[in-house]
Amino acid sequence: MTVPRWVFAMAGIGAAFVLLPLVAMVLRVNWAEFVPLISSEASVAALLLSLRTSLAATLLCVIFGVPMALVLARTDFWGQKVLRSLVLLPLVLPPVVGGIALLYTFGRRGLLGQTFELLGIEIAFSTTAVVIAQTFVALPFLVLSLEGALRTVGSRYEAVGATLGASPTTVLRRITLPLVLPAVLSGAVLSFARALGEFGATLTFAGSLQGTTRTLPLEIYLQRETDPDTAVALSLVLVVVAVIIVSLAHRTGEPSRRRARALS
Amino acid sequence: MTVPRWVFAMAGIGAAFVLLPLVAMVLRVNWAEFVPLISSEASVAALLLSLRTSLAATLLCVIFGVPMALVLARTDFWGQKVLRSLVLLPLVLPPVVGGIALLYTFGRRGLLGQTFELLGIEIAFSTTAVVIAQTFVALPFLVLSLEGALRTVGSRYEAVGATLGASPTTVLRRITLPLVLPAVLSGAVLSFARALGEFGATLTFAGSLQGTTRTLPLEIYLQRETDPDTAVALSLVLVVVAVIIVSLAHRTGEPSRRRARALS
Amino acid sequence: ATPAAGSPTGSAVTLQGDITVYAAASLQATFTDLAASFETDHPGTTVVLNFAGSSALVTQIIEGAPADVFASADTANMTRLTDASLTDGSPVDFATNVLAIAVPPGNPAGITDLADLAGPDVRLVVCAPEVPCGRAATALAATAGVTLTPVSEESSVTDVLGKVTSGEADAGLVYVTDVAAAGAAVEGIEFAESAGAVNTYPIVPVTGSASADVARAFVDYVTGGTGAAVLGAAGFGAP
Amino acid sequence: MTFSLDLHVAERDVSLHLDVAAGETVAILGPNGAGKSTLLGTIAGLVTPDSGRAELNGTVLFDLPAAGSGRRIWRPPHQRGVSLLAQEALLFPHLSALDNVAFGPRSAGVPATRARQTATRWLREVDAEALAARRPAELSGGQAQRIAVARALASDPGLLLLDEPLAALDISVAPAVRRMLRRVLFDRSAVIVTHDVLDAYTLADRVVIIEDGRVVDQGTPAEVLDRPRSAFAAGLAGLNLITGIRRGDTLVVADPATTITIDAGSAGADGDPISLAVRPAAVTVTFDEPADPARTSVRAELIDLEPRGDFVRARSALLAADVSPKDAAGLDAAVGSALWFSIPSAAAMVYPTGRSERSAPS
Amino acid sequence: MTFSLDLHVAERDVSLHLDVAAGETVAILGPNGAGKSTLLGTIAGLVTPDSGRAELNGTVLFDLPAAGSGRRIWRPPHQRGVSLLAQEALLFPHLSALDNVAFGPRSAGVPATRARQTATRWLREVDAEALAARRPAELSGGQAQRIAVARALASDPGLLLLDEPLAALDISVAPAVRRMLRRVLFDRSAVIVTHDVLDAYTLADRVVIIEDGRVVDQGTPAEVLDRPRSAFAAGLAGLNLITGIRRGDTLVVADPATTITIDAGSAGADGDPISLAVRPAAVTVTFDEPADPARTSVRAELIDLEPRGDFVRARSALLAADVSPKDAAGLDAAVGSALWFSIPSAAAMVYPTGRSERSAPS
């Protein structure tokens, strides 16, 4: 498809809108002290914690989000529409409120608090809590983008697979998932990015303890109180890490051989 | 497609994970004082402002995001992959940092500050700033989910349209966009939800003045300082508003007649 | 608590254990210093710090966060903790803070005192009345008979300061300690009326601590001489 | 060891009954939109009928009573032992040709290596071994269709459903694939939808003609196609079909109003509905009425001359005649005027139009 | 007022030259994967060749010099005035049948009401007026194909490209659509890919045979199909084709090694490569060598008997013969053994195999 010229123009404006602030930020970085700023023990600990928890959260999002998207896209049941809207909620809930809701659920005095206490599991204010908070806010991203892709792909190939004797699980594994792999990956990237940037819910639900719950965004928030330079430098680190991981994911997902040959 | 039984189980766990915190929150609402709490002048002003700005931001996201997704999905140029990762950045940037970056760009002493000042446009502390902040954080949602859908649909129908004499713009208007309409809508819903929940960037970039820049999440945050009951009640309002708008959007987008007839 | 716990240094009994201190965000710099020197003085102890807004910290502690010490930026939030019967003893005030006017370097709007903030062309940023610094600003304005028309009522001092350092606002009302911490990024203007609204910082050990003695020792350390010195250097007033 | 089906789909106005004996191959013929694909889709489990029942080798595939009452049985597609080659190839775009073919065996639990061997064998059968490594996007239309045939066969189903398997194949492979199908369908139960009468003759034990969602005729290929009962079947068989009422020794046609002399010994009593079938090649077209008593002639307007290689087809509303190009040149100016179309009595087949049952399924 | 094309696609091993005169209809025939769809795709602008040049009515559609040097011209599909009906119908799923057909006119700027009138007219032409309001998902395969034909025609292109337009159509509409195509293609430049020799005879002014990405033969339908130069063309025309070398009054075939007596007056000098074409219907199969001097006989193994309705096709590696079902019954037991296939000299066409140019495009 030839993209109309004016579309390029609009896209250019949009891209500029997103990129200019980044440029502005890079311009403000205190390069002379950049390395010392970002290599402090606290910064490194925060970065590593962020990576660990975001990856764990992304994994959870895939494990639970893919089934959720499948159910929403491929079945029809009473109340499905309401369910779809409800699953969206963590998106719209201001993260701080999300954190409160999580406290009300998993906290010591929360809905499931007693249950977990009996089991001897302490969730709130631990690294587990960080992962839970991140999963909570990131899950809708994967579910929604994947559901859209599943609907777009349609179920014709799945039907063919079934008539060839493939059980629903086989169809899922060998047809549905490979077909929507790009969407799963981009959904996972979205989730990962959201988890990596998550701040409000983590602060409220997990607290901000160095090495345990203080992720990079929390560290940035804290540094901003006293040292905006470090905050900007750390933000840049976050951005760079995100770009690297996102590019890697896209490289893996890209069915390059196939696409290169497709008609333009 | 028959969805395997275990997929339902996983989806159920996922759904419970998202829904339980909401239930926990609803259980904590002080129902006796619910109506007075949410109908204060400040709350109503914040709600109306949030709706206005989120809708405006969603509109901007569609206007600029659709072209961006088209360019990313349908063209091949040097640096495209990097561009795609960069467009993701507002996702991963902690909102507060996003707000700082916006200040560096559109602020009085920012990259474009002088330009705007010469034009007599005041952005800081205005409702415009809120819309800008919301657009900045919400744009990647639309771009990414739409790009995935465009790739999934492929360009075969567009090619047919072109051979029938349709110009790129006609192809876009009469084939591409109708085909991906569900994805545009769900992308818009994602953007709207993100804009509605936006807090950190707005606070940092736009400030917080009742009726002008204090959106519902900001009001909730503020209320939480003194009056957690009000905060929870307002959060519930936010959730209900989101559910209503999201359902409406999905209803409009649902090509119900077509889907009902499609093979299961 | 051991009998010697009251002595900040040179204790005969060796303290042993880890504590987690929940402290208001505005205490970040001072408490980081204090925790480090406390650990040096008591080699067997570790102090983990958790900074956030005071109200968020109280909520977390009430919901079961593993805090051993809580240092609040105002008395209202401390009262919430006391009401929840989670304090081990009564809170002790350890510092005070007063408001100052912060202006961008060069003071473009030419502010000299509180009355100037009411000028029609001055873009003033203050804290919202819901948070301590906003309460103080409102009280000040009332006693001084000045009508403030801020362009934004922020939810934290940091946000006020951010607006001033970025040059977005012509002036902001923040704490003197914030002006001191910001260094060259802002100019501070102190004014006489500031004494009309003094903000008090209380600190208290939290109940149920596994290292109650260390917690008590840290509280004593902060309220003691070293604490006063470090806090004073950062611009805090004495309680 | 048989298959039987009853089927009603109100929305598509389809209401059919079909039996397939063990090892029997049934060809389904019918116009576009007659309901052929719907029939196959229902058997495969991709279309849910409003009501009906299907049983394969004693297993109920579905049982949907018309009234909402009663137990509804609906066996999912993958448990039916039925494989469908749909009208579109629908090769899995993310798998190579080989893996597409191996998909069925692997789904049946065959280990990967053995499944690939099986797949390679079937690829060879459709003359597509060289394409094994290609992705569907890199195949031509006919190549894709061949892979799809191989994929359907490789899953070794209890009942094989083929929807126009040879439509996209070129003349150089179609005969080979047709022979292969004849071999593999020989002792297999299969239902094959086709528009090609040659498929019916070479592959099918029985032919079922469907029009407007109803079975209008069935029997052996020869029965159905030599003595067609519908214009559609006659068209398939390449025959002129004239239906009317017997009046003495004539066949009276209502539209266009015409009377045709027939053999006194022909089938049917006076007043019976009878049909006359004749090959276009046997019909001649002349400017004057032929005197030959062994021929019966009708006067009709020449609508059209259509060159068909060796010969030219001359059409009237009632009859088509195949004439030599030389004769056609003489007729060229006469298009639009009335000419004499004559049929040699010996070449005309006259038989009752009635619904008498043809040979039942074996 | 003509179209000319040169085309090289290395990846698909396609290298073709094609001319189409104004108002000429060219039929492209060739095996699966020969490059027919590639050819059409390149003309339409959907496949970018490695190098080549195409010009339609004086406008350069593309000009891609082989060496990277020189100005590269690539006109986008919608500016080519070329309409392509692809092998798959690809109806726009979100538009009704009517709006699908109206798409071309509307893209050309025709107001909605007029475009719909045009579309309705074309729907009527393909006998699909009743389907106007349907969505593509609610159409049968053949119905969809008819709508796609109408859509391609409605855009009124300068050059019309049709890729197997009639493959999915049933026998009851195919003739009608074919007649309609004959009417609309009469004074239109068109390239039509087909596997049906009838399309070539009825629709085409010229036939081009493509094999393995190369033009192997072209000429009028009669020239190409009556004196085929490739096994593929012979298969299309339904002829046996035997190629070999003339040795005196015999045709010597290499594989299977055979010698066939030919008429002394036949074309070609001693040692020339010559071809012999004969219809299977003219060939007879006997157990003993026939004595008839007017026939030439070869001994070959009977591979297969294939019932084809009226007759049965008996195949050997060299020759196929159509025999009556009665005779076939007698041969049934002999499959696998060597029999005599004999050709009446009068029915055999012998001609030089050479590359001598056939009638150039008009």
Ligand SMILES: Nc1ncnc2c1ncn2[C@@H]1O[C@H](COP(=O)(O)OP(=O)(O)OP(=O)(O)O)[C@@H](O)[C@H]1O
């Ligand atoms: N999804 C659908 N929804 C509604 N009607 C449909 C649908 N699919 C097909 N039909 C209609 O049902 C009837 C039967 O269609 P079917 O596909 O079974 O025809 P067919 O005999 O296979 O035709 P063809 O030879 O063209 O493939 C047609 O009138 C068709 O328009």
Ligand SMILES: Nc1ncnc2c1ncn2[C@@H]1O[C@H](COP(=O)(O)OP(=O)(O)OP(=O)(O)O)[C@@H](O)[C@H]1O
């Ligand atoms: N996208 C592609 N990438 C690579 N090779 C391709 C692609 N599409 C087709 N081919 C190959 O190019 C050759 C020509 O294909 P083409 O589609 O032109 O054949 P065709 O003559 O139209 O055949 P058919 O009669 O089966 O439709 C074939 O060998 C095919 O496998």
Ligand SMILES: [Mg+2]
């Ligand atoms: Mg069909």
Ligand SMILES: [Mg+2]
């Ligand atoms: Mg093709």
